[in-house]
Amino acid sequence: MTSTTAPLLAVDDLRVHFQLPGTGWFGSGKQTVKAVDGLSIQIERGQTLGLVGESGCGKSTTGRAILRLAPITGGTVRLNSRDLTTLSAAELRPIRRQMQIVFQDPFASLNPRHTVEQIVTEPIWVHNLRPERERVARVRELLTLVGLPGSAMGRFPHEFSGGQRQRIGIARALAAEPDFIVLDEPVSALDVSIQSQILRLLLDLQVQFGLTYLFIAHDLAVVGQMSDQVAVMYLGRIVETATREALYQAPQHPYTQALLSAVPYPDPEIEAKRRRVILTGEVPSPVNPPSGCHFHTRCPIAADRCRVEAPSLRTIGPGHQASCHFAGGPPPELQGAKPGTSLRASP
Amino acid sequence: MTSLQLPSDTDTISGEASRIEAANSPMRQSIQRFFRNRLAAIGLVFVVVITGGGLLAPLIATTSYDYSVLRDALKFPPCADPKGSLPFPDCMFAKYPLGTDAIGRDFWSRLIYGARTSMIVGFSVPLITLAIGLPLGAAAGWFGGRVDSTVLRLVEFMTAVPSILLALFLLTLFGHDLQNVIIFQGITGWVGVCRLGRAQFMTLRERDFVTAARALGMSEWSIMFRHVMVNAAGPIIVMFTLGIPGAIFGEAGLSFLGLGVNDPIPSWGKMVAESSRFASVYWYLAMIPTGCIAVTMLAFSFLGDGLRDALDPQGQR
Numbered sequence: 208m209t210s211t212t213a214p215l216l217a218v219d220d221l222r223v224h225f226q227l228p229g230t231g232w233f234g235s236g237k238q239t240v241k242a243v244d245g246l247s248i249q250i251e252r253g254q255t256l257g258l259v260g261e262s263g264c265g266k267s268t269t270g271r272a273i274l275r276l277a278p279i280t281g282g283t284v285r286l287n288s289r290d291l292t293t294l295s296a297a298e299l300r301p302i303r304r305q306m307q308i309v310f311q312d313p314f315a316s317l318n319p320r321h322t323v324e325q326i327v328t329e330p331i332w333v334h335n336l337r338p339e340r341e342r343v344a345r346v347r348e349l350l351t352l353v354g355l356p357g358s359a360m361g362r363f364p365h366e367f368s369g370g371q372r373q374r375i376g377i378a379r380a381l382a383a384e385p386d387f388i389v390l391d392e393p394v395s396a397l398d399v400s401i402q403s404q405i406l407r408l409l410l411d412l413q414v415q416f417g418l419t420y421l422f423i424a425h426d427l428a429v430v431g432q433m434s435d436q437v438a439v440m441y442l443g444r445i446v447e448t449a450t451r452e453a454l455y456q457a458p459q460h461p462y463t464q465a466l467l468s469a470v471p472y473p474d475p476e477i478e479a480k481r482r483r484v485i486l487t488g489e490v491p492s493p494v495n496p497p498s499g500c501h502f503h504t505r506c507p508i509a510a511d512r513c514r515v516e517a518p519s520l521r522t523i524g525p526g527h528q529a530s531c532h533f534a535g536g537p538p539p540e541l542q543g544a545k546p547g548t549s550l551r552a553s554p
Numbered sequence: 555m556t557s558l559q560l561p562s563d564t565d566t567i568s569g570e571a572s573r574i575e576a577a578n579s580p581m582r583q584s585i586q587r588f589f590r591n592r593l594a595a596i597g598l599v600f601v602v603v604i605t606g607g608g609l610l611a612p613l614i615a616t617t618s619y620d621y622s623v624l625r626d627a628l629k630f631p632p633c634a635d636p637k638g639s640l641p642f643p644d645c646m647f648a649k650y651p652l653g654t655d656a657i658g659r660d661f662w663s664r665l666i667y668g669a670r671t672s673m674i675v676g677f678s679v680p681l682i683t684l685a686i687g688l689p690l691g692a693a694a695g696w697f698g699g700r701v702d703s704t705v706l707r708l709v710e711f712m713t714a715v716p717s718i719l720l721a722l723f724l725l726t727l728f729g730h731d732l733q734n735v736i737i738f739q740g741i742t743g744w745v746g747v748c749r750l751g752r753a754q755f756m757t758l759r760e761r762d763f764v765t766a767a768r769a770l771g772m773s774e775w776s777i778m779f780r781h782v783m784v785n786a787a788g789p790i791i792v793m794f795t796l797g798i799p800g801a802i803f804g805e806a807g808l809s810f811l812g813l814g815v816n817d818p819i820p821s822w823g824k825m826v827a828e829s830s831r832f833a834s835v836y837w838y839l840a841m842i843p844t845g846c847i848a849v850t851m852l853a854f855s856f857l858g859d860g861l862r863d864a865l866d867p868q869g870q871r
């Protein structure tokens with residue numbers, strides 16, 4: 208992780224704020240949704256960063272902002288050391304080929320009126336990647352890569368299952384020959400049996416083409432299979448980031464511990480001893496985030512200090528950062544509780 | 555059963571997918587669904603007949619619509635003539651198959667030319683509403699923000715003023731003839747198309763396949779034509795078709811009130827008005843054009859409803 212070269216993707220202090228239309232007369236009472244609010248991540252070439260958080264915490268917005276598909280309020284996004292946030296649409300065009308996206312909903316992500324061939328040819332056509340006469344062969348090759356027969360070419364999306372459509376979406380992303388792909392919950396909408404097939408396909412393609420992934424998920428269950436580094440997100444911010452091993456074995460932030468306690472364990476004996484931390488209460492609105500630590504309204508070990516003072520993202524180990532006043536050791540005023548250790552029974 | 559033999563994926567949807575016959579384009583499916591709907595198919599037949607009648611009016615009509623023989627005024631149709639003894643088949647080839655109107659013009663010829671008037675109005679008015687409403691609605695939905703609120707303001711204004719009243723006002727102000735009936739119905743009737751276009755473009759703008767096209771760096775214009783228009787086309791075609799009976803009825807109503815098509819051009823609405831004075835004896839003179847209006851409107855409505863069901867993307871699953 209301590210490579211001397213710059214990471215493929217470096218996001219620094221990213222902010223995406225949406226202005227909601229005013230509720231009052233004359234547009235007064237305008238509210239701001241801080242969907243992403245000071246988020247920093249880095250992904251090394253050929254690696255996968257898992258981005259995890261509950262629904263509505265700003266994961267998709269983060270992915271889209273990185274690809275300049277959501278309006279960026281502040282911060283920088285560097286791909287190959289080049290800041291994308293200042294580029295004009297025209298300057299961005301050639302760079303768009305290098306970064307692609309795979310969506311969660313396999314039914315909404317493909318144009319129902321286009322054939323598979325039209326869908327997969329589009330990136331080749333837009334970026335003029337192959338001579339005209341080689342394009343059909345290239346589409347066939349891409350379909351084979353994602354495990355679809357060439358006979359799929361003339362068919363329409365509605366003729367395929369969810370998993371097959373997701374493969375078409377992956378083929379479309381690959382057609383641009385990208386370096387970096389945002390995988391926005393690519394298996395969340397699929398049956399469990401299909402999920403592992405798609406995940407394996409994504410891993411194979413990553414090795415084959417040296418792809419770099421931002422893998423978005425709403426729980427820690429699948430992220431473990433996919434990621435080298437994991438970042439946990441809450442209300443538009445990273446609350447903990449660590450290597451996969453560190454995060455699963457020694458989660459420091461109470462939120463990470465809660466998410467982790469919800470993941471079933473394959474070993475039934477350990478599974479029986481697993482302690483669940485149930486998060487109570489609703490996810491607070493990103494329009495009016497709580498004072499101090501954003502998590503204090505739901506944190507099982509919140510102290511008075513948490514309500515007023517916002518914790519910063521502190522380094523507590525190599526490549527391991529957490530944003531909790533008590534991360535890295537037991538809190539002085541809470542001798543009994545052990546927030547610094549895993550709530551999961553030790554495996 | 556030509557089915558896709560796909561590896562690995564074995565979920566239930568793929569089972570359904572493999573049952574679908576080959577070359578099942580959304581278009582072909584829509585056509586199949588349309589013709590499964592009996593009423594819609596009948597509507598289509600009537601629409602073709604009436605439109606064909608209007609187009610071929612000079613060939614079908616026995617004389618000109620404005621050729622008046624005062625001596626022959628208010629003649630009964632040969633079949634219905636109490637004094638006449640002509641058997642049915644000869645009726646068709648009689649000089650006045652449906653008799654004459656109050657100033658001795660052939661009623662059959664006027665009826666056929668009336669179909670032509672109805673078709674001209676029926677197709678032109680929705681075209682104008684489309685030409686005004688669609689770009690406005692599309693821009694509002696696509697760009698949002700200030701463009702949207704400006705268009706919405708305009709739509710609110712148009713909704714607040716009843717469009718028939720506005721059309722009546724404009725027609726009295728600028729005079730009434732066929733051209734003005736079309737133009738004023740068009741410029742007062744675009745609100746529905748505008749709303750539809752806005753809704754379509756607004757939702758399609760956020761669809762993932764549009765985002766995917768953006769992620770590719772495709773230009774906004776290409777996205778609009780390649781991805782948005784093809785998906786918005788169905789509802790817009792339906793809106794157009796369902797706008798036709800409204801325009802026909804609007805023209806008939808305006809003509810009935812004496813603010814429609816200028817003389818001597820025949821219009822079904824005007825023929826009803828002209829005939830109503832003689833309704834106690836020449837009852838069919840008012841009945842026949844009324845029936846024509848009703849049948850035409852029904853045919854286009856059935857056609858439109860059938861198209862809506864056939865083009866409904868939900869039905870594609």
Ligand SMILES: Nc1ncnc2c1ncn2[C@@H]1O[C@H](COP(=O)(O)OP(=O)(O)O)[C@@H](O)[C@H]1O
Pocket residue numbers: 225226240241242260261262263264265266267268269493
């Ligand atoms: N275009 C938008 N306008 C206003 N609010 C938005 C917009 N897009 C997302 N949001 C808000 O931003 C927050 C984060 O959304 P999202 O990134 O989709 O979350 P996630 O992908 O983690 O479920 C949500 O509260 C959502 O309502």
Ligand code: SF4
Pocket residue numbers: 460461462500501502503504506507508509510513518530531532533534
């Ligand atoms: S700072 Fe306080 S409220 Fe926030 S996570 Fe840590 S203990 Fe909980």
Ligand SMILES: [Mg+2]
Pocket residue numbers: 263266267268392
């Ligand atoms: Mg999301």
